[in-house]
Amino acid sequence: MNVQDMMVFRDAGSRTVDKYLMSYEAHVIAVRRHPAVLLQPVAETLGGLLVAALVHTYTGLAxxxxxxxxxxxRLVWKLIVWSMEFFLVxxxxxxxxxxxxxRKVAMMPLGKVEDIKLDRSPVGRVLGYGEFIIESAxxxxxxxxxxYMPYPEQLxxxxxxxVFGAEDESPD
Structure with a gap:
């Protein structure tokens, strides 16, 4: 199974993705950011729940x-933002x-891309995400x-x- 089989959202979110594509663009990789983007808001919400419950229990202050x-x-808003954000190639x-x-669309033609770097922090390696640094002229x-890109090595x-025109010639 190649990366496109794992990441293409043409069926599930085709209206969201297709309205940003030209009629001649067929080969599409579309991914959402890794759900790790939501870890901080989830932790803050759970921490707030714990503080509110403890204060209410011991002081009666509601x-x-x-x-x-x-x-x-805020967590619900972040979840909505995450669900509507796509990285398309x-x-x-x-x-x-x-x-x-x-809605904002940041775009770069593939012909202008000079280099792509993949950066993976230790936390990103454990959770399965990475950062792409795309350089152009x-x-x-x-x-x-x-x-927060999922499947970073495959992607x-x-x-x-x-970008660079290499074909995968592996026997798989």
Missing amino acids: LLWIPWLLLVG TEHRVMMVSGVLN GDKQALRNVT YVEISSM
Whole structure:
């Protein structure tokens, strides 16, 4: 199974992905960021729950439930943002689609990509994500660091083969 079989969302999210593609773009890799993006908001919400429950239990003060509800609302918002954010690669360009109310599309033509670097922190290695650093000839780049990418090695090989024209000649 290659990386495209694991990552293409053409069936599940085809309306979300397809509206950013040109009619001639067929080969698409579309991935969401790794769910590790949500670890901090989840931890903060659970910590707030613990603090609110302890304060309410020992003091009877129920006022801390209101800030905790705000934390829950923030977590729901982060989940919505995560679900609507896509990293797309076609045979012509690389894009990052983000935003809920105000959609943003950062795009770089594949021909302008000079180098792709993969950076994996120790936590990223354990959890299975990495960061791509995409370099081009231009000074101001709309798409440079793409963090929390799932399947980083497979995705790196697939994108590199699209950018630099290498074909996988393995027997598998």
